[in-house]
Amino acid sequence: MIRVNNVVKTFGDFRALDGVNLHVRDGAIYGLVGPNGAGKSTIIRHITGIYKPDAGNIEIAGMPVYENPQAKARFAYIPDDLFYFQQADVMEMKRFYKGIYKTFDEDLFFRIRDAFSNIDPKMTIRRMSKGMQKQAAFWLAISCRPELMILDEPVDGLDPVMRRQIWSIIMSDVAEHGTTVLVSSHNLRELEDVCDHVGIMHHGKVMLERSLSELQGSVCKIQVAYQERMPKLPADFEVLHMSSTGRVYTMIVKGNPKEAKLRLEQTSPMLIDVLPLTLEEIFIYELGGADYAVKDILL
Protein backbone atom coordinates (compact mmCIF):
# COMPACT_ATOMS: atom_id res chain seq x y z
CA MET A 1 0.00 0.00 0.00
CA ILE A 2 2.85 2.39 0.87
CA ARG A 3 6.30 2.29 -0.74
CA VAL A 4 8.93 4.80 0.31
CA ASN A 5 12.19 4.51 -1.60
CA ASN A 6 15.34 6.30 -0.54
CA VAL A 7 13.68 9.54 0.51
CA VAL A 8 15.97 12.42 1.42
CA LYS A 9 14.88 15.76 2.90
CA THR A 10 17.08 18.62 3.95
CA PHE A 11 15.94 21.69 5.89
CA GLY A 12 18.68 24.32 5.38
CA ASP A 13 21.83 22.32 6.03
CA PHE A 14 20.07 19.78 8.29
CA ARG A 15 19.37 16.40 6.72
CA ALA A 16 16.12 15.41 8.45
CA LEU A 17 15.58 12.34 6.25
CA ASP A 18 18.65 10.48 5.16
CA GLY A 19 17.49 7.90 2.63
CA VAL A 20 14.32 6.47 4.18
CA ASN A 21 13.03 3.12 2.92
CA LEU A 22 9.70 1.97 4.29
CA HIS A 23 7.12 -0.52 3.05
CA VAL A 24 3.62 -1.04 4.35
CA ARG A 25 1.67 -3.98 2.94
CA ASP A 26 -2.07 -3.98 2.28
CA GLY A 27 -3.96 -4.76 5.48
CA ALA A 28 -0.92 -4.31 7.74
CA ILE A 29 -0.88 -2.36 10.99
CA TYR A 30 2.55 -0.84 10.80
CA GLY A 31 4.04 0.88 13.83
CA LEU A 32 6.71 3.49 13.17
CA VAL A 33 8.74 3.98 16.33
CA GLY A 34 11.63 6.24 17.22
CA PRO A 35 12.86 8.87 19.64
CA ASN A 36 12.07 12.60 19.47
CA GLY A 37 13.49 14.14 16.33
CA ALA A 38 14.03 10.81 14.53
CA GLY A 39 12.05 12.04 11.54
CA LYS A 40 8.72 10.23 12.04
CA SER A 41 6.49 13.25 11.45
CA THR A 42 8.66 14.40 8.56
CA ILE A 43 8.39 11.09 6.70
CA ILE A 44 4.66 10.99 7.44
CA ARG A 45 4.30 14.47 5.94
CA HIS A 46 6.01 13.11 2.82
CA ILE A 47 3.81 10.01 2.71
CA THR A 48 0.73 12.20 2.95
CA GLY A 49 2.00 14.40 0.11
CA ILE A 50 2.43 17.57 2.19
CA TYR A 51 6.20 17.73 1.61
CA LYS A 52 8.02 17.02 -1.62
CA PRO A 53 11.16 14.91 -1.18
CA ASP A 54 14.53 16.30 -2.31
CA ALA A 55 15.30 12.82 -3.63
CA GLY A 56 13.64 9.41 -3.70
CA ASN A 57 10.01 8.57 -4.31
CA ILE A 58 6.81 7.66 -2.50
CA GLU A 59 3.85 5.67 -3.77
CA ILE A 60 0.47 4.96 -2.29
CA ALA A 61 -1.41 2.08 -3.94
CA GLY A 62 1.10 2.29 -6.80
CA MET A 63 0.57 6.03 -7.40
CA PRO A 64 2.92 8.91 -6.62
CA VAL A 65 1.31 10.90 -3.83
CA TYR A 66 2.67 14.42 -4.19
CA GLU A 67 0.04 16.71 -5.76
CA ASN A 68 -2.05 13.66 -6.65
CA PRO A 69 -5.65 13.92 -5.35
CA GLN A 70 -6.38 10.36 -6.51
CA ALA A 71 -3.73 8.93 -4.22
CA LYS A 72 -4.72 11.27 -1.39
CA ALA A 73 -8.36 10.15 -1.55
CA ARG A 74 -7.20 6.69 -0.43
CA PHE A 75 -6.20 7.72 3.08
CA ALA A 76 -7.31 9.61 6.15
CA TYR A 77 -4.58 11.34 8.12
CA ILE A 78 -4.52 12.42 11.73
CA PRO A 79 -1.49 14.68 12.19
CA ASP A 80 0.23 15.42 15.49
CA ASP A 81 -0.99 19.01 15.30
CA LEU A 82 -4.63 18.74 14.35
CA PHE A 83 -6.17 20.80 11.64
CA TYR A 84 -9.71 22.05 12.00
CA PHE A 85 -11.80 25.00 11.15
CA GLN A 86 -11.80 26.36 14.69
CA GLN A 87 -15.27 27.87 14.45
CA ALA A 88 -16.78 24.66 13.12
CA ASP A 89 -18.39 21.97 15.27
CA VAL A 90 -18.16 18.22 14.68
CA MET A 91 -21.39 18.14 12.65
CA GLU A 92 -20.04 20.85 10.35
CA MET A 93 -16.71 19.03 10.05
CA LYS A 94 -18.68 15.89 9.17
CA ARG A 95 -20.37 17.73 6.28
CA PHE A 96 -16.95 18.96 5.17
CA TYR A 97 -15.42 15.44 5.24
CA LYS A 98 -18.48 14.01 3.52
CA GLY A 99 -17.89 16.42 0.66
CA ILE A 100 -14.27 15.29 0.32
CA TYR A 101 -14.53 11.53 0.90
CA LYS A 102 -16.92 9.67 -1.35
CA THR A 103 -16.60 6.74 1.06
CA PHE A 104 -17.82 8.73 4.11
CA ASP A 105 -20.15 6.43 6.07
CA GLU A 106 -22.78 8.46 7.90
CA ASP A 107 -24.34 5.34 9.48
CA LEU A 108 -20.98 4.44 10.98
CA PHE A 109 -20.54 8.01 12.22
CA PHE A 110 -23.75 7.76 14.25
CA ARG A 111 -23.14 4.13 15.25
CA ILE A 112 -19.84 4.89 16.98
CA ARG A 113 -21.13 8.10 18.50
CA ASP A 114 -21.41 6.43 21.95
CA ALA A 115 -17.65 5.80 22.01
CA PHE A 116 -17.20 9.58 22.06
CA SER A 117 -19.95 10.39 24.51
CA ASN A 118 -18.05 13.26 26.15
CA ILE A 119 -18.03 15.19 22.89
CA ASP A 120 -20.90 17.49 22.19
CA PRO A 121 -21.13 17.48 18.38
CA LYS A 122 -22.51 21.01 18.54
CA MET A 123 -19.54 22.41 20.49
CA THR A 124 -17.10 24.42 18.39
CA ILE A 125 -13.68 22.82 17.99
CA ARG A 126 -12.07 25.91 19.55
CA ARG A 127 -13.83 25.20 22.87
CA MET A 128 -12.78 21.55 23.05
CA SER A 129 -9.80 20.32 25.07
CA LYS A 130 -6.85 18.90 23.12
CA GLY A 131 -7.87 15.34 24.03
CA MET A 132 -11.43 15.99 22.89
CA GLN A 133 -10.14 17.41 19.60
CA LYS A 134 -8.13 14.25 19.07
CA GLN A 135 -11.17 12.08 19.76
CA ALA A 136 -13.19 14.12 17.29
CA ALA A 137 -10.44 13.67 14.70
CA PHE A 138 -10.72 9.91 15.15
CA TRP A 139 -14.45 9.87 14.99
CA LEU A 140 -14.34 11.74 11.69
CA ALA A 141 -11.38 9.84 10.23
CA ILE A 142 -12.85 6.39 10.90
CA SER A 143 -16.17 7.51 9.46
CA CYS A 144 -14.41 8.38 6.18
CA ARG A 145 -13.87 4.63 5.70
CA PRO A 146 -10.46 5.13 4.12
CA GLU A 147 -8.42 2.25 2.71
CA LEU A 148 -5.47 3.57 4.66
CA MET A 149 -5.24 5.42 7.97
CA ILE A 150 -2.10 7.41 8.70
CA LEU A 151 -1.88 8.33 12.35
CA ASP A 152 0.85 10.48 13.86
CA GLU A 153 0.97 9.87 17.64
CA PRO A 154 -2.77 9.15 17.66
CA VAL A 155 -3.35 8.51 21.34
CA ASP A 156 -0.87 11.00 22.75
CA GLY A 157 -2.61 13.10 25.40
CA LEU A 158 -5.60 10.79 25.74
CA ASP A 159 -6.56 9.13 29.01
CA PRO A 160 -5.99 5.34 29.34
CA VAL A 161 -9.66 4.43 28.89
CA MET A 162 -9.95 6.47 25.73
CA ARG A 163 -6.62 5.09 24.44
CA ARG A 164 -8.01 1.56 24.74
CA GLN A 165 -11.28 2.60 23.16
CA ILE A 166 -9.54 4.18 20.18
CA TRP A 167 -7.33 1.14 19.62
CA SER A 168 -10.32 -1.16 19.84
CA ILE A 169 -12.18 0.89 17.20
CA ILE A 170 -9.12 0.77 14.93
CA MET A 171 -8.72 -2.98 15.44
CA SER A 172 -12.32 -3.76 14.63
CA ASP A 173 -12.12 -1.56 11.53
CA VAL A 174 -9.03 -3.45 10.42
CA ALA A 175 -10.69 -6.80 11.12
CA GLU A 176 -13.92 -5.93 9.29
CA HIS A 177 -12.60 -3.96 6.34
CA GLY A 178 -8.92 -4.82 6.02
CA THR A 179 -7.96 -1.18 6.47
CA THR A 180 -4.21 -0.59 6.33
CA VAL A 181 -2.81 1.48 9.22
CA LEU A 182 0.46 3.37 9.55
CA VAL A 183 0.87 4.65 13.09
CA SER A 184 3.77 6.50 14.68
CA SER A 185 4.69 6.50 18.35
CA HIS A 186 7.58 7.03 20.75
CA ASN A 187 6.59 3.95 22.56
CA LEU A 188 7.00 0.34 21.51
CA ARG A 189 4.93 -0.82 24.48
CA GLU A 190 1.95 1.11 23.17
CA LEU A 191 2.21 -0.54 19.76
CA GLU A 192 3.09 -4.02 20.90
CA ASP A 193 -0.48 -5.32 21.18
CA VAL A 194 -1.79 -3.79 18.00
CA CYS A 195 0.86 -3.78 15.28
CA ASP A 196 1.84 -6.67 13.04
CA HIS A 197 4.81 -4.83 11.50
CA VAL A 198 7.25 -2.44 13.12
CA GLY A 199 9.80 0.00 11.69
CA ILE A 200 12.38 1.72 13.87
CA MET A 201 13.51 5.19 12.89
CA HIS A 202 16.62 6.90 14.12
CA HIS A 203 18.58 9.89 12.77
CA GLY A 204 16.43 10.18 9.64
CA LYS A 205 16.60 6.52 8.64
CA VAL A 206 14.46 3.42 9.09
CA MET A 207 17.07 1.22 10.77
CA LEU A 208 14.99 -1.91 10.90
CA GLU A 209 11.67 -3.06 9.51
CA ARG A 210 10.17 -6.43 10.45
CA SER A 211 6.95 -8.33 10.88
CA LEU A 212 6.03 -9.27 14.41
CA SER A 213 5.90 -12.99 13.62
CA GLU A 214 9.39 -12.77 12.09
CA LEU A 215 10.59 -11.07 15.26
CA GLN A 216 8.89 -13.45 17.64
CA GLY A 217 10.32 -16.42 15.77
CA SER A 218 13.82 -15.01 15.75
CA VAL A 219 14.70 -14.63 19.42
CA CYS A 220 13.39 -16.07 22.71
CA LYS A 221 13.94 -16.08 26.46
CA ILE A 222 14.52 -19.47 28.08
CA GLN A 223 14.78 -20.28 31.73
CA VAL A 224 16.59 -23.49 32.51
CA ALA A 225 17.81 -25.20 35.72
CA TYR A 226 20.37 -28.01 36.11
CA GLN A 227 21.11 -30.39 38.96
CA GLU A 228 24.79 -29.52 38.79
CA ARG A 229 26.54 -26.84 36.74
CA MET A 230 25.33 -25.93 33.29
CA PRO A 231 26.80 -28.25 30.67
CA LYS A 232 28.71 -26.81 27.73
CA LEU A 233 26.26 -25.72 25.06
CA PRO A 234 26.82 -26.45 21.36
CA ALA A 235 29.00 -23.85 19.63
CA ASP A 236 26.24 -22.88 17.18
CA PHE A 237 23.70 -22.32 20.00
CA GLU A 238 23.63 -18.54 19.92
CA VAL A 239 23.08 -17.06 23.38
CA LEU A 240 22.75 -13.26 23.19
CA HIS A 241 22.59 -12.75 26.92
CA MET A 242 22.70 -14.93 30.02
CA SER A 243 22.15 -14.34 33.73
CA SER A 244 21.83 -16.79 36.60
CA THR A 245 20.34 -16.99 40.08
CA GLY A 246 21.59 -20.07 41.86
CA ARG A 247 21.06 -22.98 39.50
CA VAL A 248 18.50 -21.18 37.36
CA TYR A 249 19.85 -19.67 34.14
CA THR A 250 17.90 -17.14 32.11
CA MET A 251 19.12 -16.82 28.56
CA ILE A 252 18.14 -14.85 25.50
CA VAL A 253 18.65 -17.13 22.55
CA LYS A 254 18.74 -16.31 18.88
CA GLY A 255 16.62 -18.56 16.68
CA ASN A 256 13.29 -20.33 16.66
CA PRO A 257 11.94 -20.78 20.25
CA LYS A 258 10.71 -24.37 19.69
CA GLU A 259 14.00 -25.52 18.18
CA ALA A 260 16.01 -23.82 20.91
CA LYS A 261 13.93 -25.56 23.59
CA LEU A 262 14.33 -28.95 21.90
CA ARG A 263 18.09 -28.51 21.75
CA LEU A 264 18.32 -27.52 25.41
CA GLU A 265 16.18 -30.49 26.42
CA GLN A 266 18.97 -32.70 25.10
CA THR A 267 21.27 -31.28 27.81
CA SER A 268 19.07 -32.96 30.52
CA PRO A 269 17.94 -29.93 32.51
CA MET A 270 15.81 -30.27 35.67
CA LEU A 271 13.34 -27.81 34.27
CA ILE A 272 13.02 -25.68 31.19
CA ASP A 273 10.58 -22.97 30.29
CA VAL A 274 10.23 -20.64 27.29
CA LEU A 275 9.12 -17.17 28.42
CA PRO A 276 7.57 -14.44 26.30
CA LEU A 277 9.81 -11.54 25.29
CA THR A 278 8.39 -8.07 24.96
CA LEU A 279 8.83 -6.34 21.63
CA GLU A 280 11.10 -3.89 23.39
CA GLU A 281 13.37 -6.70 24.61
CA ILE A 282 13.42 -8.32 21.17
CA PHE A 283 14.63 -5.10 19.58
CA ILE A 284 17.18 -4.46 22.28
CA TYR A 285 18.72 -7.90 21.86
CA GLU A 286 18.36 -7.95 18.09
CA LEU A 287 20.09 -4.60 17.72
CA GLY A 288 22.37 -5.08 20.67
CA GLY A 289 25.48 -5.51 18.55
CA ALA A 290 25.05 -2.25 16.67
CA ASP A 291 27.18 0.71 17.62
CA TYR A 292 24.36 2.88 18.89
CA ALA A 293 22.61 3.02 22.23
CA VAL A 294 19.58 0.89 21.44
CA LYS A 295 18.05 1.55 24.82
CA ASP A 296 18.11 5.28 24.17
CA ILE A 297 16.18 4.71 20.99
CA LEU A 298 13.49 2.54 22.43
CA LEU A 299 12.97 3.38 26.07
Ligand SMILES: Nc1ncnc2c1ncn2[C@@H]1O[C@H](COP(=O)(O)OP(=O)(O)OP(=O)(O)O)[C@@H](O)[C@H]1O
Ligand atom coordinates in the same frame (compact mmCIF):
# COMPACT_ATOMS: atom_id res chain seq x y z
N1 LIG B 1 10.11 22.43 8.77
C1 LIG B 1 11.24 22.12 9.39
N2 LIG B 1 12.31 22.97 9.35
C2 LIG B 1 13.48 22.66 9.95
N3 LIG B 1 13.71 21.50 10.62
C3 LIG B 1 12.70 20.63 10.70
C4 LIG B 1 11.42 20.89 10.09
N4 LIG B 1 10.61 19.83 10.33
C5 LIG B 1 11.35 18.96 11.05
N5 LIG B 1 12.58 19.44 11.27
C6 LIG B 1 13.67 18.74 11.99
O1 LIG B 1 13.74 17.42 11.50
C7 LIG B 1 13.98 16.51 12.57
C8 LIG B 1 12.90 15.46 12.58
O2 LIG B 1 11.69 16.04 13.05
P1 LIG B 1 10.35 15.22 13.17
O3 LIG B 1 9.29 16.16 13.67
O4 LIG B 1 10.09 14.51 11.91
O5 LIG B 1 10.73 14.16 14.31
P2 LIG B 1 9.80 13.12 15.06
O6 LIG B 1 10.47 11.81 14.98
O7 LIG B 1 8.40 13.21 14.58
O8 LIG B 1 9.90 13.68 16.55
P3 LIG B 1 8.79 13.70 17.72
O9 LIG B 1 8.70 12.30 18.19
O10 LIG B 1 9.41 14.60 18.72
O11 LIG B 1 7.51 14.22 17.16
C9 LIG B 1 14.05 17.33 13.85
O12 LIG B 1 15.41 17.56 14.16
C10 LIG B 1 13.36 18.64 13.48
O13 LIG B 1 13.92 19.72 14.17
